């Protein structure tokens with residue numbers, strides 16, 4: 084039998100419909116591949132029994148003639164999503180062995196459409212990071228490795244990006260057919276770029292945040308990882324819904340995103356922001372960007388230089404807004420209601436001991452920054468200012484869209500995947516700079532997608548980012564497909 088894990092979602096869906104194999108057989112192929120790939124540390128919990136039961140139920144539904152949009156498709160779930168009866172930790176010691184009595188809205192949507200859960204995926208603690216090195220379960224290893232000058236494979240372990248590093252690694256390594264991610268400042272798009280996968284952060288409000296462990300509530304969005312643009316479109320259709328349990332979710336019809344894939348982009352206006360040419364950007368990224376422009380022009384798009392003048396303030400403003408909201412959201416982990424408890428002499432002592440033992444250093448840093456910028460005397464100087472900058476960033480995009488721009492094309496990241504430990508030692512700002520091209524999109528609440536564009540000289544994937552108008556994800560799928568057709572698809576050579 085052919086390797087079932089090599090199929091895309093669209094291919095698996097069609098093959099399941101033709102009864103080439105069953106959902107149980109497909110799930111078993113994935114469970115086998117997961118067992119062999121434990122060196123990647125992508126899963127923090129495998130749920131094989133649940134997976135087989137869900138797959139068997141899917142086969143039974145198909146036999147009875149009810150077939151959902153994701154019927155029998157095996158997926159991995161970022162450990163930030165609450166899954167009923169299945170341990171959920173946000174990869175933090177403070178959640179310990181928390182087992183949620185409820186299911187997140189997004190994952191409920193996926194299971195309602197027939198998908199199968201393979202297990203929970205590693206991520207940076209509370210989704211804070213760009214390398215998956217802050218997880219209490221240890222780092223994820225990128226399935227991609229560098230090529231040495233003599234063509235041999237350099238065994239240096241690389242990061243898969245973060246915070247959704249387990250999701251990106253699993254999809255790239257074929258140990259999940261698709262995966263859920265969350266993106267507060269780039270956590271879907273940057274790991275997609277580092278692993279040669281497709282990742283989309285939809286418009287703020289497109290997907291419900293209910294049941295997803297909160298990081299920075301005004302920036303957090305759920306979104307899928309997939310191996311192709313079409314697969315990402317199929318998944319997003321199922322992710323998206325209005326939800327009375329999340330008042331920021333939006334009551335707009337969810338389009339058939341897949342229908343946009345493969346349609347012509349003739350006449351679409353693609354904006355190229357001059358402010359994204361940052362100092363020190365490797366020439367290869369510049370070249371890839373130009374290549375992307377050429378592909379879109381060749382497909383009939385009109386290319387227009389645009390200006391997003393407040394881009395340079397996005398990263399500093401993000402690192403005020405995100406920690407401020409995080410410090411407030413993380414106040415609930417007090418050792419009393421759920422998760423870890425370290426009992427002290429009195430209640431205050433218990434709070435302090437629990438929080439000191441439960442939170443890792445990056446999370447503690449964010450809480451300190453957040454409480455500082457929100458404190459009396461500093462609130463206006465930092466938090467209010469950052470919110471004003473945020474409005475200006477959004478206005479930059481509004482003006483470009485009003486002038487007729489349909490989508491903006493930028494590089495996804497300022498580098499390809501780096502080595503584990505390379506940027507996590509000293510200055511945290513080194514790590515924060517990874518988000519330079521992605522945070523503006525969260526600050527403005529816009530949809531953003533990363534599609535693989537090519538490989539660098541070391542043989543590592545590089546991504547291109549497309550930014551769209553609010554609630555016009557279809558345009559991203561349309562344009563993204565053109566890039567995918569031109570660039571091809573990228574799969575890491577198996578070493579595990």
Ligand code: GLN
Pocket residue numbers: 210211212213245246265266267268269270271298405518
């Ligand atoms: N790397 C960014 C941060 O650490 C973004 C993380 C995310 O999108 N969750 O805040």
